[in-house]
Amino acid sequence: MHELSIAASIVDAVTESAAAYPGARVTAVRLRVGALAAVVEDSLQFCWEITTEGTPLTGAKLVVRMMPVVIHCAGCGVDAELEGVQSFRCPRCGELAADLGQGRELEIESIELEEPDGPSEPASERVSGLAG
Numbered sequence: 001m002h003e004l005s006i007a008a009s010i011v012d013a014v015t016e017s018a019a020a021y022p023g024a025r026v027t028a029v030r031l032r033v034g035a036l037a038a039v040v041e042d043s044l045q046f047c048w049e050i051t052t053e054g055t056p057l058t059g060a061k062l063v064v065r066m067m068p069v070v071i072h073c074a075g076c077g078v079d080a081e082l083e084g085v086q087s088f089r090c091p092r093c094g095e096l097a098a099d100l101g102q103g104r105e106l107e108i109e110s111i112e113l114e115e116p117d118g119p120s121e122p123a124s125e126r127v128s129g130l131a132g
């Protein structure tokens with residue numbers, strides 16, 4: 001299954017990024033998916049649950065943002081968002097577009113982390129507070 005390998009690579013990438021924040025828990029992962037990436041969101045969500053189970057990412061939400069296809073038309077120079085992926089013709093002049101500016105991406109937009117202590121004052125302040 002296509003989505004299963006995608007989910008697995010997201011888990012890998014997120015785990016690697018989250019390693020920079022020891023003790024922090026990943027609460028959500030935001031993903032940008034182009035309309036041409038051929039990803040079925042329901043299927044990806046299902047695979048995400050399976051893949052994250054038993055990992056530090058258990059319970060993290062996967063937020064998928066679907067991106068429309070954008071073409072750059074050589075005929076009239078317009079950058080146009082396409083309604084669907086059935087036709088790659090410029091909506092303005094009808095020229096067949098060869099240049100896809102956007103639509104294939106599959107990337108992690110952001111990762112939301114929860115610090116172990118929650119959002120509180122800086123560590124230095126807490127230390128002085130304890131001493132005093």
Ligand SMILES: [Zn+2]
Nearest residue numbers: 073076090093
């Ligand atoms: Zn055009």
